[in-house]
Amino acid sequence: MMLGLYEDTGSLLFNSTTRRDYQAGAFLLGCGADLGTVADSLVQELTREQVALLKQLIDTMQIINVHGIDICLARATTEKYVGDVAVLAHKLKDMENLDVLIVMVRMEGRIFMVARSRIPEVHVGQILAEFGGGGHSFAASATVKEWTLVQVLEQLPIILSEHIRPRTDARELMSTPVKTLESDLSLSEAREVLNRYNINAAPVMDNGRVVGIISRQVVDKAIHHGLSEAPVRDYMSAEMITVEPSAEIDTLRDLIVERNQRLVPVLEKGRLAGVITRTDLLRHMAADREAKDEGTINQILQGVTFQKKDVSRLMRNRLPERVLDLLREIGQAGDEMQVNVFLVGGFVRDMMLDQPNLDIDVVVEGDGIEFAKQFAGPRDCRVRSHKKFSTAVIIFPDNFKIDVASTRREYYVEPAALPTVETASIRHDLARRDFTINTLAIALSGGRFGELIDFFGGQRDMKDRAIRVLHDLSFVEDPTRMFRAVRFAQRLGFRLGIHTEHLLKGAVQVGFLERVGGARLFNEIVAIFREADPLRAVIRLDELGLLKCFHPSLTIDEKTQDIFRQADRLIHWYDLLYIDDHYRKWLIYFLCMTSGLDRDAMSGVCSRLAVPQALEEILVEERSAANDILNSLERFSGRGETPDNSQIYMWLENFSIETLLFMMARAHHEEIRRWISQYMTHLREEETSLNGHDLRGLGLAPGPVYGEILHDLLMARLDGKVETRDDELSYVRRKYLKP
Helix, strand or coil, X not given: CHHHHHHHCCCCCCCCCCHHHHHHHHHHHHCCCCHHHHXXXXXXXXXXXXXXXXXXXXXXXXXXXXXXXXXXXXXEECCCCCCCHHHHHHHHHHXXXXXEEEEEEEECCEEEEEEEECCCCCCHHHHHHCCCCEXXXXXXXXEEXXXXXXXXXXXXXXXXXXXCCCCCEHHHHCECCCCCEECCCEHHHHHHHHHHCCCCEXXXXXXXXXXXXXXXXXXXXXXXXXXXXXXXXXXXXXCCCCECCCCEHHHHHHHHHHCCCCEEEEEECCEEEEEEEHHHHHHHHHHHHHHHHHCCCEEEECCEEEECCECXXXXXXXXXXXXXXXXXXXXXXXXXXXCCEEEECHHHHHHHCCCCCCCEEEEECCCHHHHHHHHHHHHCCEEEEEHHHCEEEEECCCCCEEEEEECEEEECCCCCCCCEEEECCHHHHHHCCCEHHHCCEXXXXXXXXXXXXCCCCHHHHHHHCEECECCCCHHHHCCCHHHHHHHHHHHHCCEECHHHHHHHHHHHHHXXXXXXXXXXXXXXXXXXXXXXXXXXXHHHHHHCCCHHHCCCCCCCCHHHHHHHHHHHHHHHHHHHHCCCCCCCHHHHHHHHHCCCCCHHHHHHHXXXXXXXXXXXXXXXXXXXXXXXXXXXXXHHHHCCCCCCHHHHHHHHCCCCHHHHHHHHHHCCCHHHHHHHHHHHHCHHHCCCCCCHHHHHHCCCCCCCHHHHHHHHHHHHHHCCCCCCHHHHHHHHHHHHCCC
């Protein structure tokens, strides 16, 4: 075990070595490992065959550049087997001081591949996995049986291009477009802008040039000292250094960490192209450190390995071929139009969680509507656009749809108000979303197809199975997120993060939900009722106090829960009987949730939620009538009587399917459920053989009496008094025609 540890870590000297490697070594020493034996075994003289093979590798070395990173390839061929190719790879890497080396040796009809990497941008384990091998980010191997050496060499550049992470420069890290402050703006006006967009520092502009930087702390202190009307130029920091988009990470680290410049403007041809904040740099450094500390950029999520930076292979494994081809076409269209295009939203989240979802959302760093039109044109697709929101829907000939939007940022003028929207970068677009698990994006264009973008720790929270908001005012700015938090938690089997739950409860206590329009709340509760198991979510809403915003007396007690469970069983029963029958399941659950409210309270709920008139008729009037009928049925059952079919029909004929299923769920006796079931499965479809033409043929004068006769005839048929058309004719003649 100690030999393996030393071999894998280069005697604990590789920069990929972690603290856990040293801890493992200490443990093995305690178990009796002998470092002398390790040293004797690792320091070996090369055999004559190994020396010859090493010379071939040196002679065939070639450097290829992939995404700005030099990769050394070396190959050799030998007739007989030569062991320890990994040792030769180590020696070659050390002799030539190579960051990345891939060795290919053909012997005995197979190709043995060994790869080593010193840099986090190149994960050799993922690369050799494409050849059937595997390993770590820094060391991997593979054995290829069916390919020639030429085929491997032809395939390698393609695979390297898919897997290698480009070196990060200022262009990759910067945020754009930038929210700036004019130099003659007053400090009070500057504070309003900084607070509105939640910015800690901003560039100061004068005639289109960056002339300084000012922070929110400086603005606040100056205003505290009575300088609210002073211009920004008087208190900005003019001693700042700018960089070009090609600036490397080391330069940025020096400016932000060593020189304590909290914001670095990025200038392209003298014009402001973006800014890099301390948070931008910190996230990048943390991601690199994570990869180095763990020795891998793979993480485990629900038992499935996914790549932290490149998920193109995951996309190939989990997406239908048609969808994958479409996404590639979208990326190519973005390149042709010179705009960055990203896959976002629940589609990305569910793909990472290996859950089915083909609702594709794409955002464009540019004009989303124009992108949709240009993409749709040659593909015979229709486009439905909404200029107010800069969104569009691409509709394919088979009605498959893709939603397209421009990347945008949002700010809230006051709590619970609808947001004001402005164009922005992909980072700002992701920052406006509700929870970290919904902030993941996948690049489709710019040669970055399959690159996963995670600014806000979405992967971490999926691994932790936690719902977390992005910032502390999330529930204040949009209180409807409280309902979505519960909905996602119950759907995915996640929990609310401790701090997120604390923020939610605080927002409920302050009463921010009271400021939200009823229609928005109604849409959120309907969305919850459309989930596979809404009861769990409704119980959680009750626990968190969210149902009180509908009505103070609304609660989910054990009786209400039993009605929910009974409704679930009945819905499944009805679906099996009437597969194609359209009805609103969510409406049944709404009736279940409010089953404990009286008529006035229910009317109040409808008013609070701005329920449409047609629905209010069902929820108030029809529900009230159903409760009265249920009480009558309970009394009827209590007397031990069995109603005629015609009685059952007259009791239930005016109720919707949703109300009937709710009545069955609420009924206390199985006998009552059987009566309602009998109506739904048999009685409601019953019809008379005779119609108005037949009655006219019998000599009856047309008029309202026709309706009365046909209804009477239907009741007779339900009770078995008539069965055939001749029976009906005899019944009418006997009862309605004078001798």
